[in-house]
Amino acid sequence: MSTTVEEALLTRRSCRAFRPDPVPRAEVERLLDLAARSASNSNSQPWRVHVLTGAAKAALSADLLGAHDEGRRSAGEFAYQPGADQWREPFRSRRRRFGEGLYRDALGIEPGDAAGRAGHHRRNYDFFGAPVGMVVTVSRLPLQGALVDAGLFLQALMLAARGAGLHTCAQASLLDYHPILRRHLGVPADHVIVCGIALGYADESHPIAGHRTTREPVSAFATFHGALDDPG
Template sequence: MILAQVQNVDAAITSRHSVRAFLNQPVDPQRIKDILAVASRAPSGTNTQPWKVYVVSGKKRDEMVERVCKAQLELYAKPELAQQHQETFAYYPEKWISPFIERRRENGWGLYGLLNIQKGEKDKMAQQQLRNFQLFDAPVGLYFTVNKALGIGSKMDIAMMIQNVMIAAKVRGLDTCPQAAWNHFHSIVLDVLNAPEDEELVCTVALGYADPEHIVNSFITPRIAVEEFAVFMDE
């Protein structure tokens, strides 16, 4: 019994990956509620439970996609507009160092290679980037926010909750793609959500049923061995 539970949990974790092509198939709202209820068992400092989740589908989802895609296309045409779309916290470092930059490049070129996007094909890259803001055609977008008054720990807490969401979704036959790219357009997102001014966008997750026929979903990122990142000390 215990072995079966371990295998089920391990399978859910290891089979989860970022899906970048979804089917046009609706998701039962009750299933999403069940996922969020389970995910809310994530730990949080002094049980603050800092997360708030906006579940966006239907016409509201389409409005969100339309507005953010419009902003992204304008930004591509006029890069100087980047000053108008600054994220509220730095997700990535200002300067990349080894070995992280190599892993980042491997990830990027692995994905582009699969999609037959060659180095220097900026328009194709831009179109693929735009797919982020189309939620990769997922019918549901989950927008995670925290209160601005909270500290950095709240982002650690909500990150654990988001992981729970993705695993709980996986075992229910659903797939996800967590996205930090939306954070640059937080002002638009929060406006569409009619969110209070004291909220900060932390992450967006596309949710739906993966398209099993799309080649992009065959892209699975590698992981380094435990011996490369873990230090065991007993003295």
């Protein structure tokens, strides 16, 4: 399957329910090779990707789920987003609307149902059933600019996956258990963990499959200086 960049952008979503159908290693390598064409500051290419399938993925997921169920959440080693109670407007409202749309509208989990919400959140640590799990890290040496490079790489990977008929979900939630990731994957000390990624074929029969998030209009975030049709 192939698609245009525009189609990939319009159909990409954070998929939270996957079929178990395997993705061939050659296809995963092809997608990573495409993503590696991403721009990076001075072509530094600071990213590294750990790909997990089969027994390796199952072992990591078992440890993550155990830590989650026992409340062994770790403090962030490289926090690049606010804590749950530290988001400011307008981002706080957008985050709240996202949660309402995901839990209440798509999954039928009411705001007061803490157990229901926790049960869905728990699925993060099995990569939502995807056959391929990835963990992306970047070198500390280019400093925080490496996170910009990581974002470009992640976007390219997700769009390449759509071109292959696959779906993805980037997962910051794995950072809550970064010591487990480091132990399983041998992440070197000079690298920071950016996020996990679930990769596979979407389970379109799952209730969450129809969920879509909204986007702000261009007028809300773009300021035009000068006339675009003015050649001078």
